Amino acid sequence: MLTSPTADQLLVWYDHSRRLLPWRAPPGQLADPYRVWLSEVMLQQTTVAAVQPYFRAFLARWPKVEDLAAAPVEEVMQAWAGLGYYARARNLHLCAKTVAEWRHGRFPDDETALRQLPGIGEYTAAAIAAIAFGRPAVVMDGNVERVMARLHAVTEPLPKAKPRLKALAAALTPSERPGDYAQAVMDLGATICTPKSPACGICPWTGGCAARAQGIEASLPAKLEKPERPTRRGIAFWTTAKDGSVLLRRRPPKGLLGGMMEIPSTDWRPEAWTLSDARAEAPITAEWRLLPGVVRHSFTHFHLELQVAAAKTGSGTAARGVWCPLDSLDGQALPTLMRKVVRHALAKAYERGTL
Incomplete structure (x- = not known):
């Protein structure tokens, strides 16, 4: 009883x-x-x-x-x-x-x-x-x-x-x-x-x-089955200057990851990007090369897959963003997704001698 x-x-x-x-x-x-x-x-x-x-x-x-x-x-x-x-x-x-x-x-x-x-x-x-x-x-x-x-x-x-x-x-x-x-x-x-x-x-x-x-x-508690989360895709641009600094950009104050710093990227969409399509959204004009592998991250409502394109440019190159010394990245307001991109870029770009 x-x-x-x-x-x-x-x-x-x-x-x-x-x-x-x-x-x-x-x-x-x-x-x-x-x-x-x-x-x-x-x-x-x-x-x-x-x-x-x-x-x-x-x-x-x-x-x-x-x-x-x-x-x-x-x-x-x-x-x-x-x-x-x-x-x-x-x-x-x-x-x-x-x-x-x-x-x-x-x-x-x-x-x-x-x-x-x-x-x-x-x-x-x-x-x-x-x-x-x-x-x-x-x-x-x-x-x-x-x-x-x-x-x-x-x-x-x-x-x-x-x-x-x-x-x-x-x-x-x-x-x-x-x-x-x-x-x-x-x-x-x-x-x-x-x-x-x-x-x-x-x-x-x-x-x-x-x-x-x-x-x-x-x-218990019983829960309604959640719909499967869709996957979005994009290309992030790992841009380095001759002095070793990395190009960052601040996201808009409202919306997903609002106000955080990021590695510049294309829009995130269901369709995969080709590097040719993505060049128009790159922060500078450069010789971009796709790095092997994909960065994966899950948000509440969707999964994200980001390829990373890498390029070098001269010091002081005008770009849509701000230059940050590589050893100062830890002090930036980079969300977890972007820290994954940084780790991936450092591993793959140096591995291939791109940097």
């Missing part, structure tokens, strides 16, 4: 099993809103393991929201490089400026006001309100959705089931220690009620889990 799950059961478990994370406050204390906000923005679509070194680096460089607001956006983008979803970095900087300039460095303490800030959506607002200000907000991420779907045996697939899962989560959210509770559910999903092979035997809610009782826990 199932027992009714309670927040108290979960909090007892959390008090001795909580993960030690750099943005969390010691037991019994509310967390710093700046740390909660920074970590939650970083954690969107990214793992805890990947975020921790970035979080520590940001905090060491910009310990307060006013420090981050005062930093040039180019420095913030460079520090963010590798975390992906670069619109988050631009909104992060804009939000910091808004809080610093218009709110005297103080984050609002309720969800409605928090959602008025740049880049803060429903989930992030609820997380900050609960964890930093002790508000009984309903924090819904993928971990919480999975826990609720299994706890109540909700077989309706995502995303249609989201409103019901949120209502079920709201019914369990306590008025006492709501921040600890929100983090407890997320920890439960991350460490015990995992997507595959959940450890039901040590779960504090196992006695009240309807999916466990029916033997369907591993199949």
Whole structure:
């Protein structure tokens, strides 16, 4: 017979099993809103393991929201490089400026006001309100959705089931220690009620889990089959000057990889490019040669395949872009895709004596 799950059961478990994370406050204390906000923005679509070194680096460089607001956006983008979803970095900087300039460095303490800030959506607002200000907000991420779907045996697939899962989560959210509770559910999903092979035997809610009782826990939450992602193709232009500098270009501020630096490339399209077709989009007129191999990268909605064309040019050649010393590339705001292009170009171009 199932027992009714309670927040108290979960909090007892959390008090001795909580993960030690750099943005969390010691037991019994509310967390710093700046740390909660920074970590939650970083954690969107990214793992805890990947975020921790970035979080520590940001905090060491910009310990307060006013420090981050005062930093040039180019420095913030460079520090963010590798975390992906670069619109988050631009909104992060804009939000910091808004809080610093218009709110005297103080984050609002309720969800409605928090959602008025740049880049803060429903989930992030609820997380900050609960964890930093002790508000009984309903924090819904993928971990919480999975826990609720299994706890109540909700077989309706995502995303249609989201409103019901949120209502079920709201019914369990306590008025006492709501921040600890929100983090407890997320920890439960991350460490015990995992997507595959959940450890039901040590779960504090196992006695009240309807999916466990029916033997369907591993199949939940149900999800609609995603359509196959299409593949786009392009050619990147690895351009080097006699002094060893490399030609870079800044992408437009809005759109995919907005505001980041890149190795200039053609448009990305479904059809493959020939070098003859691509010459019109090259940053300079030169003797271009395709390097062997392809750089592959996946975005949320499509896969990308980039060939790399290499060419040399004289120092000071006028070009659509900026020249960067080769040993300074690490200091540029290059997204992961472009760092792949750099590694590929260096390996293949030097291998062939193109550079």
